[in-house]
Amino acid sequence: MASLTSYASAAAEVTHLSQQDAAEIDEQLMGALGFSVDQLMELAGLSVAAAVAEVYKLGEYTRVLIICGPGNNGGDGLVAARHLYHFGYRPSVCYPKRTPKPLYSSLVTQLESLAIPFVPVEDLPGNLSEEFNIIIDAMFGFSFHGTPRPPFDDLIHRLVSLSVIGNSAKRPAIVSVDIPSGWHVEEGNANGEGLKPDMLVSLTAPKLCARKFTGPHHFLGGRFVPPPILSKYGLNLPPYPGTSMCVRIGKAPSVDISSLRENYISPELLEKQVMPDPFDQFIRWFDEAVTAGLREPNAMALTTANKEGKPSSRMVLLKGVDKQGFVWYTNYGSQKAHDLSENPNAALLLYWNEMNRQVRVEGSVQKVPEEESEKYFHSRPRGSQLGAIASKQSTVIAGREVLQQAYKELEQKYSDGSMVPKPDYWGGYRLTPKLFEFWQGQKSRLHDRLQYSPREVDGSTVWHIERLCP
Known part of the structure; x- marks a missing residue:
């Protein structure tokens, strides 16, 4: 296994990557393992959009501002904007330092074809809270070094100011992609001048700085890590549920049950529209x-x-x-x-x-x-037929092994393929x-x-x- 500065302090804990390990894994994904940067960007952006949709439901959260930086992290934001549009959200994009690379130009063209507005920095509203329900911070990834330059320094300052508003219900939710802007990749918000996002979407695996994240929603996205990477770096990553592109990691947020509610958005159900029967x-x-x-x-x-x-x-x-x-x-x-x-x-x-x-x-x-x-009964799968016989439903049994043993005996009894009789009960x-x-x-x-x-x-x-x- 490669010598690592990434570590997992306990067997059940998700692995966190150092900056060096994260860079090495990206190089191997886009080298010997055959991924292209646009493939990884597409999967990352979809993961971000899926995590946003998981927590911030349409109806209460509709208007989204995605702030994109000049590198790959900004590309993730552009892809997320496209998916959020198709999910039903109303995204706007602030993309101050565009790169002429064809991949990024194509992503911009895709968004323009959907009539997603691009908002120059100077045209952003003075009060972001009045215009947007969610702000996605896709400015800098784990490869960023140094101090943010204009206009990103001012944008970070504006988002930091938003995050300290006392009543979170009066401000947009802030979502950071992989690394919250203003944070050190490994040390986190060391100087206290970085964002304090409500959601962090880590990609591939969380970086060391994610240990310092204290917001209520931490998701892992990027369902693409192949076994050779898992093995080489000893990564302990959680399984993704079903077909989801994201999975919640860390402690689930405490919830005030009385505050849980949905504002349903549906077509009207009118008497003249329904069938008489x-x-x-x-x-x-x-x-x-x-x-x-x-x-x-x-x-x-x-x-x-x-x-x-x-x-x-x-x-x-x-x-x-x-x-x-x-x-x-x-x-x-x-x-x-x-x-x-x-x-x-x-x-x-x-x-x-x-x-x-x-x-x-x-x-x-x-x-x-x-x-x-x-x-x-005989249209059911053979295993379900045997299960119906083995289970005396609602009766007390000593343990699961009793049920498993009864099922095993039935499998042996009808191993010749003969018809399983429907029980009278x-x-x-x-x-x-x-x-x-x-x-x-x-x-x-x-x-x-x-x-x-x-x-x-x-x-x-x-x-x-x-x-x-x-």
């Missing part, structure tokens, strides 16, 4: 959730109550819907099944957070026919709706709520639509 309206919304690529759009909360009226809720998966009702499958020995045997009324809730939508359904519940349960339920409610989040809590309930008209049942106050 709630089943058709549900299918329309469900199809839109699937098309949007939401994770498990069929996940729903099922609430049951026993004969004493004691409620309980859990998440289940919707496995069928038609004009007869909503179907899911479970163990007939579970708590939900016990509740339904005593009280066959239940409620479903499907919540699509990314679309600011939820659907409530209430009604009576019956078991589906045995042949329907049999057909669905497993099958489906169908909720027949007696009420639907479609909810669409809106600004200032003026949410849209449209309720469908059945009415008898001339001897036939029709669905009556009413608007409920949020």
